[in-house]
Amino acid sequence: MNSVLNPEAPEFYPHLTSVTQGGYTTVHRTIRSSNHLPLGASYDLFKTFTDFNVVTRQLSENVVAQTNQILVTELPAVKLRLNDNEYNTEKVVDANDSMVDRVNIHIDTLSGVNAPSDAFLESVRRSGAWNATPVIAKIQVGSTMFIGAKNVPRPQLLFKDPVDNSDSLWVPKISDKPNNIKPLALSILYNDEGEAVGYEHPYQVELELYHPPGELIDPDPAAPAFPPPLEETRLTLVETAEQLDQLVAHLATVKELAVDLEHHSYRSYQGITCLMQISTSEGGDFIVDTLAARDHIHKLNVIFTDPKKLKVFHGAESDILWLQRDFGVYVVGLFDTHRAARQLSLPALSLKGLLAHYCNVTADKKFQLADWRIRPLPAELVQYARTDTHYLLYVWRRMKAELLARAAGQPRLLLAVFEASRQLCGATYNKETIREDSHLQLYVRSRKQFNSQQMAALKMLYKWRDAHARELDESTTYLLPNHMLMALAETLPREVQGVNACCSPTPPFVKQHLLTIHRMLLSCRELPQEPLLFPAAPTTRGAAPAQPARPHDLHDLAHFADRSEDQPINLERAEQLLAEGFPFHPDIPAFEPAAPPAAGVVSALNVDAKLFIPPFDRYRKYRTLAQIEEKKEFKEKEARIAAISKGNELIKTEVLIKLRAAATQLDAAPRPAPAADADDAAPATDADAGKKAQRKRKISEKERKEPPPSRAEPPAAARAAAKPKNVKLAAEPSATLKPFAYKNVNYTKFYDAEKTRKQPKMKFKKHK
Incomplete structure (x- = not known):
């Protein structure tokens, strides 16, 4: 080195x-x-x-x-x-x-082997960060295309008004009320218990006085023109406040506009409106980025609350609430094509079905579960969003003509659709609240049968998940999906590995709180398990109250045609039935009345019955009584067990009560009368006392062979009276038969005295 x-x-x-x-x-x-x-x-x-x-x-x-x-x-x-x-x-x-x-x-x-390449460095300099651009993934499942993306920034972090997921009352965001008849006044609504449940609709008076203009009800002079293809239609993206002002100015010049919203709820507790599509006949298609222009969308209230302008939606139940929640925008003058399709009894009520029926256009709905937070929007999502509103105005015109034609030129069906749409506009948004029984909705949908421990775990996990979802602003299904929640509550795993087995693949939130979930499940296992009495099917039928029995004749009319509310009523036949007094006869003899209706239903099968009760009603009544009895018995046992650990007060009370009852019975019991014989009633003499004082004496041979006389032998009459009645003996004993004394019998005669005395001698061999 x-x-x-x-x-x-x-x-x-x-x-x-x-x-x-x-x-x-x-x-x-x-x-x-x-x-x-x-x-x-x-x-x-x-x-x-x-x-x-x-x-x-x-x-x-x-x-x-x-x-x-x-x-x-x-x-x-x-x-x-x-x-x-x-x-x-x-x-x-x-x-x-x-x-x-x-x-x-x-x-x-x-x-220098791991040195970054020039292409990588250039991409980092261009994007600013290695994870700034979303990574888009497309997954095809059947006819549905899932479009997801990684590294998507959370848009709610950039909102000027922070998201409020608390349990407090939601306050409308509207600050200005255009097109008003009554000035803006936010009034709180209270229920019968005096609790605040929400705010009054700001446009309630305007909606109550709304009536569609005559030009929307009168027949069109000419058939509507079919819209041009998407490729030939102008598309405008609205992302800034200036572009939104230009859109409002354009919408002020039109009388009809088609509107639709795209929503995202998987990574947010209340949900986020990510996109708005607007189409007009004059201006083409507009796509409004409601994430970028969120603080300026309220300017559309001038157009959306104008009763002279028609707003065409399809399935506006959720869209109306989303507009109120995110932007403070309200709608007056709505026509819902979904309600119109129901009024026309069309075979397909979805937007895809309407486009295929009226426009001969096959809408591609495989992107309906896409992540609309992705920016910039992929071309597939832009194409999908435009299709939702591009043909909607033409569909409205076609449906209007059909409604008028079906009513022979009268506007009653058309006005019915406008009335249903007006009621949709009157809905107000309120936060989702968690009650003590909120988990039961998930339990009923699962169609499972849980005991008390499992129900406690379901309730605890449901509330715990909701509290964390509000705090993190995430959806409850993202933190812990419903099927995993039900699996944990049903299984109640004892080990931490069991929690991972129930949540596979394990969500990130579950990994972070694995020990907490495990402790909650173990605490539910330690709860006393109450009995599940007569579990009913988790349906609305099982929860419905029992209907009282009818006080008049019951008839079996299964062989006649079904008469429901949807079928037309034959008034002539109805008058005839009322005049004849319903002259049909039942097929089952049990329903045959044996007395006038005023005396009740009495059948030959049960002559003592004053009123006939169907078997199922009897079962429900018995089930209720049995539940009360078994619950009462269970509570008593539980109280006894609790008394053992709390000083045995209840046990002591029960013992005292039983001792008092026994003493009362002993006092009330008849005492035996003295014997009538003089011999029995004679007082004891000195000789008898001397005999008792003897400790030991030798029994003679005569006394050994002969049994001693009975000391307290009752007379024959007393024995006959003491004999139980209604008892037949196999053989009546003789009156002179004496009792046999088994104790004084000499049993030596049954053995061989010789064999008993002589014992075999043992021979021993001497060894020298």
Whole structure:
């Protein structure tokens, strides 16, 4: 090694020489000494000596301590363990690989192998940063194209008005009210409990007084002209305040405009309106970048609230709310083509279906799930956005003609669509609030059956996820998708690995809060598991209240034609049915009335019934009663268990109650009357006392053979009265039969005395 490599530190060379030479010598001696250590069976034999164990343990501790001092500079988080050879070998190998890789990188850097290319440096200088340009990815799934991008900056970070995701009441952003009949006044609405639920619609009075102009209702003098192709139509991008002012000036000169919005909700809690498309017959197509011109979109209120201008939307339920939430823009004078398609009962109600029906245009809807935050917009997304509004004005004219023609020139169907569209404009935006039962909507959709522990986990995870989504301004499905949330609540994994198994692939948010999720699930496992009584199907049918039984005749009319509200009613037939008193007869005998309707439904199958209750209603009533009884029993058991740990107060109370009841029963029990015989009632004499005082006496042969007389033999009448009634014996014993005394029987006669006395003699052989 030459000192020229480090001319500023000439003393480094001798130090390096001593270290390397001394290190090599030490390593060589260490290897040679380790080769003399016993192996295999010899090692097992040496392990039986205490001194050998002490020495080897001390050596192992020294090796681990010295190795940790070396590894701390390369892998600070790694610490070798004592008596864990497999773990220590793995970590030493990792440390060696890391050091070798670092050495190779430094060698390549000095030799110029890893020097950046000129093209890379030029791209960095042009973009300003290596990750400034989004990396776009396209994934085709069936007929839908997913367009995503990495390195997309979050647009909400650049908003002048910060996003408010708290539970506070949402305040409308409108500050000026053009085209007003009533001046701007924001009034708070309250519910029956006195809680504020929102603000009154600023244009409520204008919407109530709105009536479409006559030119929108009268038939068109000529058929509408088909719009030119997209390639021949002018396209204008609006990104600045000056360009937006020019758009407002142009819209002031037209009477009809088609509007659509593009929304993004995956990386935002409330969602972001990213794009607005506007088309007019005179000016062509306009694409407004609502992210760049967000603070100036409110200028469109002058056009959107003008009742003389028609705004054509398709499916405006969400668009109306998005305009209010992000820009404070309201709409007066709306025609919704989706409502018109429902009024015309068209087979396809989507915009794609309308374009195919009226314009013979096949709209490509594969980009409907694209990330509209991408800037600059790809050409495919621009083409897709223009298609949504380019043909919409022509569709409105065609639908207007069909509505008038279907009503024989009368505007009633057309006015019905305008009325439905007016009601859509009256909706107001409010923040999503989390209630105690918000998680039940997800539970009902899943069609699963959870116990009390699983429901507690679902509720806890649902609220926890929502709180973090509000704080980070991310959607709940991005942080923790719904199917993963249900899997965690259903499985309740005991180990951390189980959480990863339920969330595969694991979202970044779950990786950051893995231990927190695991602790929450373990806490739910420790909750007492309440019984799941009669689980009903998670549908609205199961949650509906039980309907009371009808107090009149029930008929089986399954064999007649179904008469629903959608079908026309034959009034002549209805008058005839009412006049004849519904002369049909049921097919099932159980529904046959045996009495006038005023006396109730009484069938021959159940003559005691005053009112017929269908089987399903009986089951629901029984189910409710059974639930109450079982829950009551469960609560009592739970209270008893709690009493054991709280001083046994409840147990003591129950014991006292039972002791009092037993004492009451003993006091109320009849006492036995004294015997009527004189012999039994005679007092005890001195002779009897003397007999009792004798401790031992010899039993004679006569007493041994003859049983002693019974002391308290009840009379025959008493025995007959004490015999249980309604009991038939197999054979009635004789009245003269005496009880047999088993204790005084001589059992020696059953054995052979000779065999018992004579014992076999053992013969022993003498050994000389």
